[in-house]
Amino acid sequence: MERAALSHYLAEFLQTGRFKDYAPNGLQVEGRNDIRTIVTGVTACQALIDKAVELNADAILVHHGFFWKNEPDVLVGMKQRRIKTLLGNDINLFGYHLPLDAHPVVGNNATLGRRLGILDAEAHESLGDGLLWWGNTEAPLSGDAFSGLLERVLGRKPLHIGADKPIHRIAWCTGGAQDYIDMAVALGVDAFISGEVSERTFHSATEQGIHYFAAGHHATERYGIEALGEHLRREFGLNHHFVDIENPV
Known part of the structure; x- marks a missing residue:
């Protein structure tokens, strides 16, 4: 599946235009064009990204992505390492916040x-x-x-x-x-x-x-992103791996 086609489908399916959100909904970091394997998880943390690399994923879909309002704009430290791993492995990152809640x-x-x-x-x-x-x-x-x-x-x-x-x-x-x-x-x-x-x-x-x-x-937010990944697997035949990074909060 082409990246643009997946991005368009998710925007329509999740009705992202309805929401005034705290972060951009949709493609947040651009990777390779052809998407066959997706990883889903709650938050785009380093552990999830590293697992996606291990699974040879073409795209990661999360509920909590990047570029939140009022966070620093500079790419340093933890944020730089996360994005460097994505770009270095040509992996797309899609984030959906309020649209996935609703x-x-x-x-x-x-x-x-x-x-x-x-x-x-x-x-x-x-x-x-x-x-x-x-x-x-x-x-x-x-x-x-x-x-x-x-x-x-x-x-x-x-x-x-x-x-x-x-x-x-x-x-x-x-x-x-x-x-x-x-x-x-x-x-x-x-x-x-x-x-x-x-x-x-x-x-x-x-x-x-x-x-x-x-x-x-x-x-409380583990199951929506997993359900979205399973929906894409059924609709488009994508390989889907849900990765639950343990978090007690």
């Missing part, structure tokens, strides 16, 4: 909802720019039971701030979305999940009587 099929929120078995899962139309999702558990669960479900699905124990009620209606937003908790409260849900947590989140949860789960930024 996609209704392969997005981070959609895939997390499926893995948790949430029923009637959907993005809320008017809150959170399509990034806040909500749905129902199959049956009411205690806070401890739902915490155990998260641990089994994500492979890490979440931080749980408890409330005195069962969980049936739930809202979530992957990654650094802890401040969506007040929108979740406004929806009348019993619990809210995000990846990261702040000091203020504890007070918001306890004073408003809602269960809150900080399930890990990396852990």
Whole structure:
């Protein structure tokens, strides 16, 4: 598959033009034109890039790429080494941030909802720019039971701030979305999940009587980029390797 064709397809499929984002969505570092093998991973860290070299990848697709707003423009240190490895091995880097959070099929929120078995899962139309999702558990669960479900699905124990009620209606937003908790409260849900947590989140949860789960930024955003890679494998016959670089955050 030619690089331009893949870039165009992903822009259309992920509707990148809808989003005002913190980093460019799409091709971030140009490599070889012919793409047959892709590697997907959460973040374009050195370990992921090195693994892509080992796997003879033509392109890497990530959720967290390069060139974020307010970061230094100069290519020195860690950033220089990462880009040098990409350029030296002629590997393309594609990054998709908010478009991957929001996609209704392969997005981070959609895939997390499926893995948790949430029923009637959907993005809320008017809150959170399509990034806040909500749905129902199959049956009411205690806070401890739902915490155990998260641990089994994500492979890490979440931080749980408890409330005195069962969980049936739930809202979530992957990654650094802890401040969506007040929108979740406004929806009348019993619990809210995000990846990261702040000091203020504890007070918001306890004073408003809602269960809150900080399930890990990396852990909640593993499955969208993998699903995107599998979609490209099925659609275009590309070789796909999902590489999960362990991250406890």
